Amino acid sequence: MQTYGRQPIVLENGKGSLVYDTEGREYVDCVAGIAVNNVGHCHPRLVEAIKKQAEKLLHVSNLYYTEPQAELAEQLVGLTGMDRVFFCNSGTEAVEAAMKLARVTTKKTDFIAVEHSFHGRTMGALSLTYKDMYRAPFKPLVQEEKFVPFDDAQAISDAITPNTAAVIVEPIQGEGGINVPSEGYLKEVRKICDENETLLIFDEVQTGFGRTGTWFCKEHFGVEPDIMTMAKAIGGGFPMGAIAAREGVSFGRGEHAATFGGGPLACAAALASIDIIREEKLVQRSKEMGEYFRKELSNLSTDGLVEVRGKGLMLGAQFDRKCADLVEHGRKNGILLNCTSETVLRIAPPLVITKEEIDRVVNVLEQA
Numbered sequence: 001m002q003t004y005g006r007q008p009i010v011l012e013n014g015k016g017s018l019v020y021d022t023e024g025r026e027y028v029d030c031v032a033g034i035a036v037n038n039v040g041h042c043h044p045r046l047v048e049a050i051k052k053q054a055e056k057l058l059h060v061s062n063l064y065y066t067e068p069q070a071e072l073a074e075q076l077v078g079l080t081g082m083d084r085v086f087f088c089n090s091g092t093e094a095v096e097a098a099m100k101l102a103r104v105t106t107k108k109t110d111f112i113a114v115e116h117s118f119h120g121r122t123m124g125a126l127s128l129t130y131k132d133m134y135r136a137p138f139k140p141l142v143q144e145e146k147f148v149p150f151d152d153a154q155a156i157s158d159a160i161t162p163n164t165a166a167v168i169v170e171p172i173q174g175e176g177g178i179n180v181p182s183e184g185y186l187k188e189v190r191k192i193c194d195e196n197e198t199l200l201i202f203d204e205v206q207t208g209f210g211r212t213g214t215w216f217c218k219e220h221f222g223v224e225p226d227i228m229t230m231a232k233a234i235g236g237g238f239p240m241g242a243i244a245a246r247e248g249v250s251f252g253r254g255e256h257a258a259t260f261g262g263g264p265l266a267c268a269a270a271l272a273s274i275d276i277i278r279e280e281k282l283v284q285r286s287k288e289m290g291e292y293f294r295k296e297l298s299n300l301s302t303d304g305l306v307e308v309r310g311k312g313l314m315l316g317a318q319f320d321r322k323c324a325d326l327v328e329h330g331r332k333n334g335i336l337l338n339c340t341s342e343t344v345l346r347i348a349p350p351l352v353i354t355k356e357e358i359d360r361v362v363n364v365l366e367q368a
Contacts, residue, residue: 007331014041017353019336027331028357030349031338035174035206035314038233039276040352046236049272050265057264062257068267075274079215080228082244086251087262091205091231092120094241095168098227099124100256102166102199105249109143112159112167114150116176116341119168119203128168130176151181153188160192166199166227167192171217174206177341178316180309186223199226199249205241206314209233210277210351213287213312220311236273240266282351286312289353296362297347302326313353317345326368333364 010022017040019029032038039046053068060066073085086097103109113119113128120126126134127141135141148155156167167189173179193200202225207217211233214220218228226249231241242262260266277283290312297308297317306318319326323339330337340346349357 007327007336009331016040017350017357025334027334027336028349028353028361029336030330030347030361031336032348032350033237034232034338035211035348036232037237038209038211038282038351039236039273039280040350041237043236043272043276043352045276046269046272049268050238053265053268059260059263059265061259062261066264066267068264068271069262072262072267072270072274075271076230076242076244079274080244081224082228083247084250085242085244086256087267088241088243088258089239089260089266090120090241091203091229092122092125092241093258093261094205094229094231094243095119095125095128095203096122097243097256098168098201098229099128099166101227101243101245101249101251102201104251104255106165106197106199108163108165108198110161110163110165111145112156112164113145113147114156114169114173115147116150116173116179117147117168117170117203118173118175119170150176150179151185153185153192156189157192160196160198164196164198166201168201168203170203170205170207171221172207172212172311172314174314174346175340177318177344178310178314178346180311181221183221186218186221190223190225193226201225201227201229203229205229205231206348209273210283210286211312211314211348212310213283213290215283217311234273235266235269236276238266238269240270277351280352286351289313289351289355289358290315292355293347293353293358293362296358297365300362300365302365302368310347313347313349313351315347316340317347319343319345326365329368330361330364333367335361335364 012022117130119128146159227245304319327337338346
């Protein structure tokens with residue numbers, strides 16, 4: 001089904017931050033599968049871990065324990081500082097799980113999301129996704145949720161009712177245009193949720209696993225959510241999703257399930273990816289390369305550049321016009337870019353990107 005607006009190239013293989021098409025052309029990848037390939041394309045340790053696990057056990061369902069799943073749960077509890085995890089298969093599934101968990105925990109039904117949010121396209125997650133082009137064709141949705149302005153804690157306070165199960169927010173908005181909140185915003189939202197006995201959900205699907213220069217974006221703001229969603233980079237390119245929750249917030253037996261959730265192959269990939277990020281110090285590298293990338297982009301003389309924002313290697317270059325032409329210019333000159341929210345170049349390369357590759361990207365944009 002023709003649901004995607006694809007670029008007119010066929011990608012065949014990749015290594016690190018580079019990918020190659022079927023014509024042999026090389027590209028610096030500043031999309032990384034939409035913030036997925038944090039450890040780079042086809043990292044040999046990740047490939048080996050998948051091969052090794054594929055020779056042992058592919059799938060058994062959650063009727064049984066497997067060692068990779070137990071080990072990954074332990075790793076994620078340690079990395080997130082939270083108490084329990086639930087495994088699923090994607091970001092939108094993680095949001096669905098978070099919504100169900102919030103409802104079953106609080107016995108309330110309503111949610112508050114923020115403008116320009118993106119939480120997924122399944123019917124529950126879609127009700128928390130702001131843009132009308134995603135929502136309108138599928139109305140009526142499961143329920144109509146409240147949307148309040150981003151970075152406005154008072155608006156959340158005004159919108160909460162005794163029936164609000166949770167507030168959901170991306171610590172940095174991705175699809176909405178790489179929007180970074182002011183310093184005290186998330187702390188104030190946390191306080192408001194506590195005062196109203198409402199849960200706080202952080203959607204870290206795009207911001208997790210070193211993307212913003214910390215393991216998880218919440219660390220930048222010193223705020224702990226009640227539930228956190230994860231996906232994208234968790235498996236280093238292998239599809240996977242998860243939620244983590246604090247002590248006292250957990251599904252009971254039979255309250256949620258996923259046939260493929262936390263399968264041994266996905267968990268083996270995630271364990272390898274986490275090891276690579278840790279041992280190659282990719283969180284720190286994301287911070288350092290992100291600072292360099294942001295500085296170089298800010299110095300561009302490209303027409304219409306308004307500002308460059310973001311953290312780590314999750315950057316957005318805001319223009320005063322639509323930037324689809326820049327995506328095309330980049331592709332024709334060996335750079336893969338993505339335009340989000342029409343006027344923002346989203347730059348989210350693998351965390352292994354080099355200064356030389358960054359310079360190559362900046363030089364191409366300078367010529368646009």
